Amino acid sequence: MSHKPSKAYYVEGVHRFWIDEGYVVCRIECSDYYARQAQNFCGGCKEMDFLLYHPERRDLWLVEVKDYRFDARPKVGELVCALSRKVRDTMFLLRAASVAAPDEEPAEGISLRDFSIQASGAETLHLAFLLEMGMGGVWTDGGLLANVKNLLVGSMRFLDAELVCAPITYPRRIGPWRVTSAHGEVSKRVEIRRARKLAEIQEQRRRERLTAQEEGAWQEKSREDAGSHAAPAEERMPQWKRRLRQRMNGESANHEGRRRKRKRE
Known part of the structure; x- marks a missing residue:
């Protein structure tokens, strides 16, 4: 089996991902159908970072990349729940886009519609979670990642019992990609x-x-x-100012004094 990487690469975070030849790539976030329409459904949809499909092998990969060395990491239970939701929403999007998404020209990879139609013939499904957990407190980095993997397998065994959960720069080959530094490219x-x-x-x-x-x-x-x-200046003047002016002019400013003044006039 050939593992020759293509000349095209895709940047995710601070890494470049070189995908093996023969795989078509879809990046859902580049799709306007996802960004402007699917996000209005049930409070929004999540997506996996890379969708890979090999038409000849009928091999479908859903790949998620998370790097918590620079950002705050959620609790393990919250992380597993978030990753599980990404898988669920991506599976929904693949089916919905195959019948409802318009033709698009995304900035990276092929359109979500074209990918969904091709991937509908997949015979094998692989889930890959490439995670950098940062400092794990009482856990070592490897121990924390192993705990996350056990929880992911428990919740997604029915999709892929041999799912991949490893560091982003894992030295051995675990999927149809190779990872290098992005050198500041976004x-x-x-x-x-x-x-x-x-x-x-x-x-x-x-x-x-x-x-x-x-x-x-x-x-x-x-x-x-x-x-x-x-209105005349006298009418526009506040009442308390009018009463004060009356007292300063020697006029009685109470109700009885004003009544007597009206009688005299």
Whole structure:
């Protein structure tokens, strides 16, 4: 069996993944169908980082990469639950996209629709979780990873009883890929995510400017209307100021004094 890597690579985090020749690759996050439509279903969908399929071998791989050396790691139970949900949602997306996703031209790999249609003929399914756990506290890094693997196998044995759970840079061959350093390069899906975030920020700022302009125009119109129907200065003066002015002028500012003044007038 040939394990010749292709010349194309895919960046994930701080690593490059060189996929063996013969495998087609799909990166779900590059799909607009996933980002703009599937995310509206049941509170959103999760996805695996790499989907690999070999049409001749009918071999399907779902690969997830997590590096907690730089970010806070969740508790083991929470991590296993999150990874299990990614597998479940990805399996749902593969079926849904094969009949409902539009034709797309993703930044990386083939479209989700094309991949889903090809992968529908898969005869074997492999799950791979490439995890860097960071410091494990009382656990060693290897012991913590072994605990995670046992829990994953317990919950997903019906899909792949021999699933892969290993460090990202595991030295021995465990799947149809080879890992090297990315040397500061970022993946195209990160560029897409940044572009989407920038577009959202620009749209929010545009709306804020429009709202400020509308409020300014409304306030200006209100001032103009108030000026054209302005009441006499005496009427616009607060009552306590009018009473104070009456006392300073020697006038009685109580009700009885005002009643007598009206009679005299």
